[in-house]
Amino acid sequence: MTVLASPRPxxxxxxxxxxxxxxxxxxxxxxxxxxxxxxxxxxAIPFVQMFLTSLTPESEINRFPPRFFPSELTLDGYVKxxxxxxxxxxxxxxxxxxxxxxxxxxxxxxxxxxGFARLKFPGRSAGFLMILATIMIPTQLLMVPTYVMxxxxxxxxxxxxxxxxxxxxxxxxxxxxxxxxxxxxxxEEAALLDGCSRWTTFWRIILPLARPALATLAIxxxxxxxxxxxxxLIAINDPSAFTLQLGITNFQGARRTxxxxxxxxxxxxxxxxxLFFVFAQKQFIAxxxxxxxxx
Amino acid sequence: xxxxxxxARRPRRQGPARRPxxARRPxxxxxxxxxxxxxxxxAPATVIVLGLSIFPAAWAFLLSLQEWNGFSVPxxxxxxxxxxMAGDADLAAAAGHxxxxxxxxxxxxxxxxxxxxxxxxxxxxxVGLYRTLIFLPFxxxxxxxxILTTYLFNxxxxxxxxxxxxxxxxxQGWLEDPGQAMVVIxxxxxxxxxxxxxxxxLAALQDIPAELTEAAWVDGANRWQxxxxxxxxxxxxxxxxxxxxxxxxAIQLFDLVYTTTRGGPLGATETIVYYLWTSAFKDLEFxxxxxxxxxxxxxxxxITIGVTVYSRRSTVGGxx
Numbered sequence: 380m381t382v383l384a385s386p387r388p389x390x391x392x393x394x395x396x397x398x399x400x401x402x403x404x405x406x407x408x409x410x411x412x413x414x415x416x417x418x419x420x421x422x423a424i425p426f427v428q429m430f431l432t433s434l435t436p437e438s439e440i441n442r443f444p445p446r447f448f449p450s451e452l453t454l455d456g457y458v459k460x461x462x463x464x465x466x467x468x469x470x471x472x473x474x475x476x477x478x479x480x481x482x483x484x485x486x487x488x489x490x491x492x493x494g495f496a497r498l499k500f501p502g503r504s505a506g507f508l509m510i511l512a513t514i515m516i517p518t519q520l521l522m523v524p525t526y527v528m529x530x531x532x533x534x535x536x537x538x539x540x541x542x543x544x545x546x547x548x549x550x551x552x553x554x555x556x557x558x559x560x561x562x563x564x565x566x567e568e569a570a571l572l573d574g575c576s577r578w579t580t581f582w583r584i585i586l587p588l589a590r591p592a593l594a595t596l597a598i599x600x601x602x603x604x605x606x607x608x609x610x611x612l613i614a615i616n617d618p619s620a621f622t623l624q625l626g627i628t629n630f631q632g633a634r635r636t637x638x639x640x641x642x643x644x645x646x647x648x649x650x651x652x653x654l655f656f657v658f659a660q661k662q663f664i665a666x667x668x669x670x671x672x673x674x
Numbered sequence: 675x676x677x678x679x680x681x682a683r684r685p686r687r688q689g690p691a692r693r694p695x696x697a698r699r700p701x702x703x704x705x706x707x708x709x710x711x712x713x714x715x716x717a718p719a720t721v722i723v724l725g726l727s728i729f730p731a732a733w734a735f736l737l738s739l740q741e742w743n744g745f746s747v748p749x750x751x752x753x754x755x756x757x758x759m760a761g762d763a764d765l766a767a768a769a770g771h772x773x774x775x776x777x778x779x780x781x782x783x784x785x786x787x788x789x790x791x792x793x794x795x796x797x798x799x800x801v802g803l804y805r806t807l808i809f810l811p812f813x814x815x816x817x818x819x820x821i822l823t824t825y826l827f828n829x830x831x832x833x834x835x836x837x838x839x840x841x842x843x844x845x846q847g848w849l850e851d852p853g854q855a856m857v858v859i860x861x862x863x864x865x866x867x868x869x870x871x872x873x874x875x876l877a878a879l880q881d882i883p884a885e886l887t888e889a890a891w892v893d894g895a896n897r898w899q900x901x902x903x904x905x906x907x908x909x910x911x912x913x914x915x916x917x918x919x920x921x922x923x924a925i926q927l928f929d930l931v932y933t934t935t936r937g938g939p940l941g942a943t944e945t946i947v948y949y950l951w952t953s954a955f956k957d958l959e960f961x962x963x964x965x966x967x968x969x970x971x972x973x974x975x976x977i978t979i980g981v982t983v984y985s986r987r988s989t990v991g992g993x994x
Binding site for chain 1: 975
């Protein structure tokens with residue numbers, strides 16, 4: 380039973396980036412700073428501008444010559460944002476959509492991944508191949524028929540239209556299947572011999588071991604569903620069912636010059652993911668690497 | 675960990691596998707039960723994934739043979755929509771804009787990712803901070819990037835023109851200039867997606883055995899030679915993958931156009947997918963839009979297959 384000591388087998392390791400770089404002979408690496416400092420600064424500037432502008436008094440924004448740092452900081456942009464707009468409602472909508480997406484993804488994709496990896500049933504290979512083949516279908520091909528389909532079902536202009544496309548995904552099924560394939564079969568055989576049903580074995584024995592894969596999947600789903608613009612844009616026209624991304628995109632037309640409010644809305648839409656990224660960077664990088672490795 | 679993962683061994687119950695019957699072949703009812711269990715596990719996700727991909731994709735093909743605005747009675751027009759595409763000047767222009775963006779974005783994102791990965795793949799001080807700053811834009815949505823782009827590149831008070839002014843360089847129109855708008859969109863896409871190519875290259879760099887570069891050093895190769903002749907060839911499969919992936923992304927550009935220029939100025943940033951979206955949801959030409967989508971699908975598929983086959987062949991040739 381020593382196998383259990385390493386719940387994450389070496390064959391399933393999407394990223395080793397956080398680990399020590401390959402040991403190399405000592406050599407001068409100073410040049411890297413000359414590349415990285417300017418690039419990192421350039422990459423940080425949009426964030427700095429976003430936070431600063433959201434705190435700048437409106438009178439200073441359109442001034443010429445413009446200045447990088449405001450003379451005083453104010454929360455006016457945020458006050459206007461929360462007082463005059465539906466941003467709280469939209470944030471709630473997005474939280475709801477992402478929550479449903481993540482929970483549904485974790486449940487359905489791990490079930491399906493386990494089934495395709497471990498269970499024997501007629502049609503297993505054909506079903507999995509068909510799912511894999513759909514990777515080639517671009518989203519753009521699906522926009523019109525999905526819109527018509529949603530309209531027939533009657534979920535246009537409701538949050539359900541933003542949720543349904545994120546209930547499960549090929550990526551999720553594939554990721555979970557790869558993980559379960561890498562687990563030693565003895566684990567479940569022991570449990571089955573002890574009289575556990577397939578379901579109990581999955582729920583009590585297998586799923587607790589799948590935490591690293593589930594974390595990867597949760598991050599992927601959160602990022603995609605939180606930032607999604609295309610589906611809500613197509614399926615939702617009713618402002619009370621807007622998601623956050625759709626709402627702030629709409630501001631651009633409606634409040635073209637109200638920059639402190641626009642940037643405040645940007646901060647509201649972006650800050651949760653930024654914080655999440657900073658604290659769970661390792662898992663994020665694993666997710667990004669796996670997204671690429673699947674190809 | 676061990677204690678929670680393994681259930682305490684209970685007294686043996688009657689399990690099918692332990693039955694002292696010598697026949698290994700399961701009975702028919704057991705096979706039915708296994709089949710039902712299997713499908714019980716996979717059916718929910720399978721139905722959703724196939725129902726939202728293969729089914730609508732097939733439907734899109736039927737739609738592409740119709741003229742339909744979503745309300746009226748659909749009219750069967752055969753392949754007229756596809757014929758119309760051949761003579762559609764707007765579509766040709768959109769394809770040109772998409773090609774321009776792809777030519778700007780794909781090589782830049784591959785080179786930037788490679789360069790950043792090589793720079794980040796070493797034990798230097800602050801490497802964690804650099805990595806965080808370079809990867810952070812990856813979590814920013816297209817909607818937020820759109821607002822940031824409009825602000826930074828604003829011709830009157832935007833930061834970019836301000837920097838040019840301080841340096842004594844001429845002011846530019848950026849998003850308001852038909853010749854520059856696509857460049858601005860490519861720059862901001864690069865900002866948002868450099869993390870992706872960097873991460874992939876970083877993972878690949880760490881799979882290269884250290885002995886290879888060490889051998890090159892021992893043989894007297896300088897830093898550039900060892901990178902170019904030893905490291906880079908090892909990265910070839912990753913470069914092919916990243917190239918295809920980024921090309922597909924570039925061909926499908928929509929979000930950032932929608933959140934910055936909405937196809938303007940003077941249609942200069944109208945991409946294929948933006949054109950498709952306009953024909954479907956502004957002009958309500960569901961049939962024609964579906965035909966354009968199938969055209970796009972065909973192009974994507976052809977590029978993927980073409981590059982894969984070509985790179986396989988050239989790799990085999992190189993090794994043989």
